[in-house]
Amino acid sequence: MPRLGDWFDLRAGHRRVLHLALDEPLAGGASFAYTFGSILVFLLLLQITTGIFLAMGYSASATDAWSSVAYIQDQVTLGWFVRGLHSHGASAMVIIAGVHLLQTAVYGAYRKPRELNWIVGVLMLGLLLAFALTGYLLPWDQTGFWATKVATGIAGSSPVIGTQLQEAVQGGNEYGNLTLTRFFGLHVLVLPGALIGLVVVHVLLFRKHGHTPHWWLKEDELRRRSQPFWPDQMFRDMVAMAAVFAVLVVVNLYTGGVQLDAPADPSSSFDARPEWYFRPLFQALKYFTGSMEQIVALGAPVVIGGVLLALPFVDRGPSNSPVRRWKELAALGLLGVVLGGLMVISFLEDKSDERYQKAVAESEERAREARTLALEHGVPTAGGPTVYTTARFFRARAIWREDCAGCHEGRERKGPEIGPGYNSRAWVRDFLKNPSDKRFFGVTGINEMKPVKQEGADLDALVELVYSQTGAADANPALVERGKALFDGDGNCSNCHSIDGKTEEEQGPNLGGRGSAEVLTEFIARPDHPRWFGKANEMPTFYNKYGGLERRELAEWLISLRGGHAQR
Amino acid sequence: MAEQGASESRRSFLKAATMALGGAVGVVLAVPLVRYFLFPVGRKVVSSSSEPVDVMAESALVAGGPPVQVALVAAQQRDAWVSREKVAVGSAWLSKDEAGRVTAFSAVCPHLGCAIGYDDASSSFRCPCHKSAFGRNGIKQAGPAKRGMDPLPVKVESGRVKVTFLRFRPDVSERTPA
Numbered sequence: 001m002p003r004l005g006d007w008f009d010l011r012a013g014h015r016r017v018l019h020l021a022l023d024e025p026l027a028g029g030a031s032f033a034y035t036f037g038s039i040l041v042f043l044l045l046l047q048i049t050t051g052i053f054l055a056m057g058y059s060a061s062a063t064d065a066w067s068s069v070a071y072i073q074d075q076v077t078l079g080w081f082v083r084g085l086h087s088h089g090a091s092a093m094v095i096i097a098g099v100h101l102l103q104t105a106v107y108g109a110y111r112k113p114r115e116l117n118w119i120v121g122v123l124m125l126g127l128l129l130a131f132a133l134t135g136y137l138l139p140w141d142q143t144g145f146w147a148t149k150v151a152t153g154i155a156g157s158s159p160v161i162g163t164q165l166q167e168a169v170q171g172g173n174e175y176g177n178l179t180l181t182r183f184f185g186l187h188v189l190v191l192p193g194a195l196i197g198l199v200v201v202h203v204l205l206f207r208k209h210g211h212t213p214h215w216w217l218k219e220d221e222l223r224r225r226s227q228p229f230w231p232d233q234m235f236r237d238m239v240a241m242a243a244v245f246a247v248l249v250v251v252n253l254y255t256g257g258v259q260l261d262a263p264a265d266p267s268s269s270f271d272a273r274p275e276w277y278f279r280p281l282f283q284a285l286k287y288f289t290g291s292m293e294q295i296v297a298l299g300a301p302v303v304i305g306g307v308l309l310a311l312p313f314v315d316r317g318p319s320n321s322p323v324r325r326w327k328e329l330a331a332l333g334l335l336g337v338v339l340g341g342l343m344v345i346s347f348l349e350d351k352s353d354e355r356y357q358k359a360v361a362e363s364e365e366r367a368r369e370a371r372t373l374a375l376e377h378g379v380p381t382a383g384g385p386t387v388y389t390t391a392r393f394f395r396a397r398a399i400w401r402e403d404c405a406g407c408h409e410g411r412e413r414k415g416p417e418i419g420p421g422y423n424s425r426a427w428v429r430d431f432l433k434n435p436s437d438k439r440f441f442g443v444t445g446i447n448e449m450k451p452v453k454q455e456g457a458d459l460d461a462l463v464e465l466v467y468s469q470t471g472a473a474d475a476n477p478a479l480v481e482r483g484k485a486l487f488d489g490d491g492n493c494s495n496c497h498s499i500d501g502k503t504e505e506e507q508g509p510n511l512g513g514r515g516s517a518e519v520l521t522e523f524i525a526r527p528d529h530p531r532w533f534g535k536a537n538e539m540p541t542f543y544n545k546y547g548g549l550e551r552r553e554l555a556e557w558l559i560s561l562r563g564g565h566a567q568r
Numbered sequence: 569m570a571e572q573g574a575s576e577s578r579r580s581f582l583k584a585a586t587m588a589l590g591g592a593v594g595v596v597l598a599v600p601l602v603r604y605f606l607f608p609v610g611r612k613v614v615s616s617s618s619e620p621v622d623v624m625a626e627s628a629l630v631a632g633g634p635p636v637q638v639a640l641v642a643a644q645q646r647d648a649w650v651s652r653e654k655v656a657v658g659s660a661w662l663s664k665d666e667a668g669r670v671t672a673f674s675a676v677c678p679h680l681g682c683a684i685g686y687d688d689a690s691s692s693f694r695c696p697c698h699k700s701a702f703g704r705n706g707i708k709q710a711g712p713a714k715r716g717m718d719p720l721p722v723k724v725e726s727g728r729v730k731v732t733f734l735r736f737r738p739d740v741s742e743r744t745p746a
Contacts, residue, residue: 018637048630049597049601053604053605057607060650064649064650067649068648068651068702070649071648071649076604077603077606078600078603078604079604080606082604230583231579231582231583231586232579232582234582235582235583235585238585239589239592241589241590241593242589242590242593245593245596249596266613287578374649377651378647378649378650378651379651380650380651380652381650381651381652390651
């Protein structure tokens with residue numbers, strides 16, 4: 001092994017590089033206070049790795065983006081885990097970057113001659129937020145779509161170049177394919193390139209100036225306590241990285257990854273929220289209206305960035321001790337408190353907002369439905385919300401809403417109530433006992449039918465007879481036979497009704513096959529057919545509007561209602 | 569000296585512990601990523617409906633005439649996250665012999681999967697990629713292909729020709745489904 005090492009070193013010179021990289025002495029000794037930069041490098045590598053694997057399953061197109069992410073989330077082995085790590089990893093980066101900034105500020109590490117490194121750090125913080133902003137849109141789900149619209153809208157309100165800026169960023173006049181390809185290009189090529197470049201500069205500048213040691217130790221004490229980076233500091237760095245990684249994995253497992261909302265639907269109204277680190281700005285905008293809102297939206301980030309960048313040029317005193325620099329640190333602390341406070345208020349407001357909570361629950365339900373359908377049927381080529389069209393009875397429900405619900409649902413009905421439990425035994429029983437009730441024909445001009453007088457087992461038999469006409473498999477044949485006898489006998493039903501499915505022009509509709517798929521399909525077409533209501537009919541005919549297949553689907557959907565619980 | 573020795577062994581321990589921790593993090597990360605990456609292996613990520621495809625009227629095929637290329641359009645296809653309708657999944661060469669029997673060959677070359685064409689002058693099938701040649705009966709005449717053209721199940725129903733598209737493993741002499 002040493003021979004191999006020698007051979008390699010002669011040609012590559014790696015030992016000198018390793019020596020330069022690892023054997024740097026740290027004045028005052030290693031410390032966990034210095035680990036945050038290394039944690040950030042680790043998190044960056046984690047983001048790059050998980051990002052590469054996500055990119056291998058992602059399609060940056062308005063029709064395919066959501067579907068491909070849903071595929072990663074719900075079908076690819078551990079896709080939810082990889083995606084969750086990437087999303088939670090981004091949050092971890094923002095948190096650790098904040099802590100790193102705080103540590104740097106407390107130790108006075110931004111001060112002369114390290115101003116440039118501080119500036120590079122602030123720029124990198126800006127890049128992190130740009131990563132978060134661009135990444136949030138990529139799944140093309142409701143939250144990402146609507147939240148990012150707000151962000152590009154803010155860009156669009158910039159003075160003079162607003163419109164051009166917005167169109168350049170979002171790739172045209174509206175959100176679409178170019179928006180996604182641009183955001184994707186920025187997120188996976190431009191921003192990583194820029195960030196890695198700045199990280200290199202940041203680390204090189206750090207090595208040039210060295211770390212900023214504990215302010216409470218004197219020069220000779222610092223020298224005496226000196227320890228090498230490897231392994232003393234590296235060990236602490238590794239412990240910190242492993243701890244952060246462990247927390248990330250646990251959080252990821254506990255949360256089951258990150259939520260994927262329903263596919264972006266420009267026709268919906270969605271109450272979107274940005275990622276938590278943009279909440280302070282989101283909350284601040286609630287307090288301002290008109291042109292003040294624009295000034296705050298555009299001005300606040302500029303002011304915060306400006307304050308941070310100015311810090312090393314304002315703080316020029318002789319001492320690194322935080323006590324001597326309390327004004328600068330207090331200003332920073334105040335900024336942190338304001339941002340944190342706004343964030344907390346924003347979450348608390350949402351928590352106590354019942355309407356918002358209801359909207360969240362509904363959107364989660366909608367997301368579940370979309371993802372279940374995508375898993376079972378795949379997403380049609382038109383993409384996104386068309387996944388709902390693959391649902392069973394999608395067309396039937398649409399027809400119902402358009403042409404049926406107006407008369408058969410709610411308070412302003414003009415026909416018998418139809419809903420969950422329709423044509424169940426309970427529904428039939430209620431009907432027979434009181435056909436002219438407001439729930440049934442009471443709202444129509446058809447009200448000659450008298451309530452069925454039978455009680456107990458006789459009523460059960462008549463109910464079973466009518467129920468059996470729907471084709472229900474669980475009808476009791478013996479009871480049906482008894483019902484037939486009553487139908488022709490004591491029940492006096494046959495005075496007005498036939499039940500053979502053929503006889504026409506009687507006082508009441510022919511009950512043969514009533515509520516079965518075949519008869520419903522035909523009935524919806526021609527309720528005025530002499531077999532059914534004839535001249536007494538009040539319901540519109542639909543043979544012109546809907547074809548047999550559509551009516552059949554509607555009929556089957558009506559049958560599917562039978563299993564539901566009867567409405568009262 | 570004793571103190572230096574203790575410091576030496578302490579540093580060795582730190583070095584070993586650092587590498588062990590780093591290795592552990594790497595493994596916890598690598599295992600899910602590898603499984604994620606290998607997800608498509610052995611899985612039908614793309615699947616098309618397999619019922620026979622109506623390609624043309626039987627009467628349009630001339631008995632003893634040159635073969636005709638037809639597209640095979642699957643009614644349904646699942647391609648990872650997308651579900652499509654009416655997708656061309658391949659093509660077939662149809663011909664009718666003097667006795668009126670209809671045969672179909674997959675246009676996928678059994679060598680390496682290029683699309684086989686028909687050469688009128690020599691009355692033979694030719695693959696443009698590596699110059700494999702096949703007779704009108706699909707039997708290999710020349711070139712690197714290891715077997716003849718792959719016949720596809722074909723039937724005539726109420727005057728319509730219906731072909732079932734099948735895929736076979738390329739570049740092996742035995743015809744095995746892919």
